[in-house]
Amino acid sequence: MSTNATQALTTPNHFIPASVNDHVNVHGSLGSGRVIRQDRTTIGGIVDNNRQDASPRRATLRDVARAAGVSHQTVSRAINDKGEIDPETRRRVLETARALHYRPSRHARGLVRPGLVTVGLIVPDVVNPFFPEFIAGVIQAADAQEWQVVVASTQNDRRRELPLVRALGGQVDAVVGYLSHSDAELAPYAEGLPLVVVDRGPEPSAHGIVRVDLAAGVRAAVRHLVDRGHRRIGMIDCDAVCDPLVRPETFLAAAAEHGLPVGEADVVHTTQTMDGGGAGFATLRAANPELTAVYAFNDLVAIGAFQEARRQGVRVPDDCALIGFDGLSLGELLDPPLSTVHIDKRRLGELAVDQVRVLLAGETPPPAVLTPTLMVRGTT
Structure with missing residues (x-):
C-alpha cells in the first residue's frame, strides 16, 4: 500500500486524520450523516495522486x-x-x-445557504506545527458562521494542488488553500468556485487573497540582528516553491540597507525541516566560519540549526546568534528559547474565512495582509 497519498480529514469541530491509501480519501460527516468521498473518475470523487497531471478538464x-x-x-x-x-x-x-456533460457545482446550483456552507481547506502539510494552528483558526472562524470544514493535505507536492481544487470544488461551497499555482494555472480547475489563496505574493489576483507580509518580517529580523551588533549574517533558505525568492531577496536587500558585507554566498538552500536546518547550518559555517548570526527560513529550520550548532560546540547566542520565522511554541522549549518572527496563525485562518464570507456574498474582497511581529528570546 502506498504511503504517499494525500492526507485528508473533516471537522466541524475536530481535527481527525483520515486513513491513508493509494488515493486521496476524504471522509467525514457533512451534516445529517452525509459522507464526502472523492472518486477518480468523477468530479467529487477520488483523485489519483500518483498521476503527474489532473484528469481531463470538466466542462464549465x-x-x-x-x-x-x-x-x-x-x-x-x-x-x-x-x-x-x-x-x-x-x-x-x-x-x-x-x-458537454456539464454538471454544476454546489455553488453554481445556488445551494449556498446559511448553515449549509462547507469550506474545503488545502494545506501543504499537517505535520509542521504551523499548519494545525492555522487550521484551528479556520475551524474556529467557520464554526462561528455555523459552517463546516473539510481539510486535505498535499504533503508538500504541488502536483496534487490542482486535482484537489477540482475534486473539492464539486463538493464544497468555497476553497481556501496554500496554492503555489498562478491564476492562469488555477483557472480551468476553479471556474465559478469561490477561492481564497493563502500566502500568495503581492501580484493582483482574481481570487480572495490572504498573505503574510514576509518582507516586513525579514526586515525586522535583520534589523534586530544589526541592533545586536552583528555584521556577518547568513541565511538558511527553503527550497520549496512557496514564496519563491521573497525571503532571500528581501534578506539581501535588508542587509544592503544596513551596509552589511552579505552576498548570495551567505544564503544556503535546504528543506524546510529540522534535518534541513542542521544541514544548512553545517554548510553555512563550513563556507563562512566568520558568521556571527543566522536567520532561518522558519522555526523548524532554526531548531535544526540550533541542534547542529550544539553538536559542533558552537554556543548560541555567544558564538552565533540564531533567529527563526513563524513563532512556533516549539521554539520556547529550546535552551535558550528561540528568537523568532511571529505569525498569528489563528488570525491568518480567521482572515481566510472573512474572505470566503465576502466571496459567497458575490463581492470581491481586497487582499488581507497580516504583518508578523518580532519575538525576542534567548538565541539572539
Missing part, C-alpha cells in the same frame, strides 16, 4: 455559454430555472449542457 459554465452562444448569466438562469428567458434559448442551453 462558461464552456456551455460559448458553445450555446449566450452569456454565462443566461446559462445560470436556464440551468437554475430562474428569471425570464426565452424558451428556445433555455432548450438550446440545456441541450448544450447535456452534450
